[in-house]
Amino acid sequence: MSFELPKLDYAYNALEPNIDAQTMEIHHTKHHAAYTANLNKALEGTGFEGKSIDEILLNISKLSTPIRNNGGGFYNHNLFWKLMSPSGGGKPTGDIADAINKFFGTFEKFKEEFANAAATRFGSGWAWLINTKDGLKITSTPNQDNPLMDIAEVKGKPILGIDVWEHAYYLKYQNRRPEYVAAFWNVINWDEVSRKFKL
Numbered sequence: 001m002s003f004e005l006p007k008l009d010y011a012y013n014a015l016e017p018n019i020d021a022q023t024m025e026i027h028h029t030k031h032h033a034a035y036t037a038n039l040n041k042a043l044e045g046t047g048f049e050g051k052s053i054d055e056i057l058l059n060i061s062k063l064s065t066p067i068r069n070n071g072g073g074f075y076n077h078n079l080f081w082k083l084m085s086p087s088g089g090g091k092p093t094g095d096i097a098d099a100i101n102k103f104f105g106t107f108e109k110f111k112e113e114f115a116n117a118a119a120t121r122f123g124s125g126w127a128w129l130i131n132t133k134d135g136l137k138i139t140s141t142p143n144q145d146n147p148l149m150d151i152a153e154v155k156g157k158p159i160l161g162i163d164v165w166e167h168a169y170y171l172k173y174q175n176r177r178p179e180y181v182a183a184f185w186n187v188i189n190w191d192e193v194s195r196k197f198k199l
């Protein structure tokens with residue numbers, strides 16, 4: 001059993017004008033496909049073939065750098081595609097909305113902190129909203145690391161994340177990462193965030 005590139009639930013142009021079709025297609029068919037193939041190759045002979053991606057990430061300190069980079073890339077993008085939807089945007093409701101208000105004050109305050117984490121992650125990486133034993137937290141990680149990894153500075157279960165590698169936005173936004181982050185709010189699939197929060 002090896003990992004497979006998942007299909008998207010929507011067309012490459014479905015997130016226009018917030019995320020352009022060409023970026024989506026290259027991101028999925030080239031970047032995510034490469035992480036998936038390279039993860040499978042890197043796992044050969046490690047004894048971790050057939051383990052779940054969560055179990056691999058939880059033990060990442062014992063595994064190679066290619067498994068860290070490609071395993072993170074595989075997991076992060078699987079999550080990312082699901083966190084966006086053509087019918088996304090707006091505000092969260094229900095338990096996740098209550099939790100955001102509890103830990104960040106207001107939804108606006110939460111948006112400000114999350115956007116700041118995305119803007120200030122130097123170079124390539126991700127910004128995250130995570131669930132921890134102490135409640136919701138915002139954090140960011142370099143490269144393809146994520147908060148599930150046993151090496152993460154701030155650990156927790158990712159329930160929302162944004163890819164801030166240049167490959168995620170450069171064709172449309174060039175160096176204007178904050179404009180890309182602002183557009184991301186229009187496509188967030190809050191039903192999926194809520195589902196992950198309750199898991």
Ligand code: MN
Pocket residue numbers: 027031077163165167168
């Ligand atoms: Mn990416």
